[in-house]
Amino acid sequence: MIMDRVEWSKQEKEIARRAFGAAYNRECTAILENVRKMSAESNDPTRIWEIHDYLAEKEKDIREKYDYRYSVLLTVFARLIWEGWMNQKDLAGISEDKLQEIRKTAEFFAGL
Amino acid sequence: MIMDRVEWSKQEKEIARRAFGAAYNRECTAILENVRKMSAESNDPTRIWEIHDYLAEKEKDIREKYDYRYSVLLTVFARLIWEGWMNQKDLAGISEDKLQEIRKTAEFFAGL
Numbered sequence: 001m002i003m004d005r006v007e008w009s010k011q012e013k014e015i016a017r018r019a020f021g022a023a024y025n026r027e028c029t030a031i032l033e034n035v036r037k038m039s040a041e042s043n044d045p046t047r048i049w050e051i052h053d054y055l056a057e058k059e060k061d062i063r064e065k066y067d068y069r070y071s072v073l074l075t076v077f078a079r080l081i082w083e084g085w086m087n088q089k090d091l092a093g094i095s096e097d098k099l100q101e102i103r104k105t106a107e108f109f110a111g112l
Numbered sequence: 113m114i115m116d117r118v119e120w121s122k123q124e125k126e127i128a129r130r131a132f133g134a135a136y137n138r139e140c141t142a143i144l145e146n147v148r149k150m151s152a153e154s155n156d157p158t159r160i161w162e163i164h165d166y167l168a169e170k171e172k173d174i175r176e177k178y179d180y181r182y183s184v185l186l187t188v189f190a191r192l193i194w195e196g197w198m199n200q201k202d203l204a205g206i207s208e209d210k211l212q213e214i215r216k217t218a219e220f221f222a223g224l
Contacts, residue, residue, distance in 0.1 A: 035163060045141040051167060
């Protein structure tokens with residue numbers, strides 16, 4: 001499947017947008033939880049620089065990862081599934097050939 | 113008083129170093145406390161970007177402010193006193209002419 005020729009129906013786009021948003025929220029929630037723990041568990045005030053560095057890294061990571069161009073979206077979804085931020089059931093309603101491509105790519109990531 | 117000609121005795125340097133460290137710790141503690149509040153008070157996961165921006169700003173702010181060169185130290189101390197991170201009593205043992213210079217500069221900041 002040549003990815004930049006993938007066609008997305010209006011309904012598939014809605015499903016994709018919702019799944020993308022849900023994954024983004026899950027990952028941001030996990031980061032917020034980590035920041036809570038990091039800020040709560042130590043009374044060393046210079047801990048703020050660890051939190052600073054952690055958030056700076058995550059900001060870059062998330063900016064690069066959450067790329068909603070349809071030409072790359074199947075790979076993005078595969079990565080999000082592999083990393084655990086997206087569930088396959090979030091994608092129910094997407095065409096079977098796209099789901100297969102996503103699974104295949106997720107398996108490729110898992111094998112790296 | 114020409115600042116880059118200020119002479120610091122060994123004892124004054126010890127007092128200055130301790131006061132500088134205490135102010136730095138107070139300010140970092142306040143930032144940590146703000147991060148705790150910001151991360152605790154909202155369940156909106158995108159709050160992490162506010163915390164990110166806040167820490168990025170503070171990192172720059174603190175890197176610029178906590179400049180331990182003796183040529184600028186009286187001005188740095190004046191600013192820390194004016195901002196409330198340093199107490200004048202932290203500086204007990206520093207020569208009276210330096211303390212006067214610090215107070216004068218702190219008053220200048222207060223009048224800006």
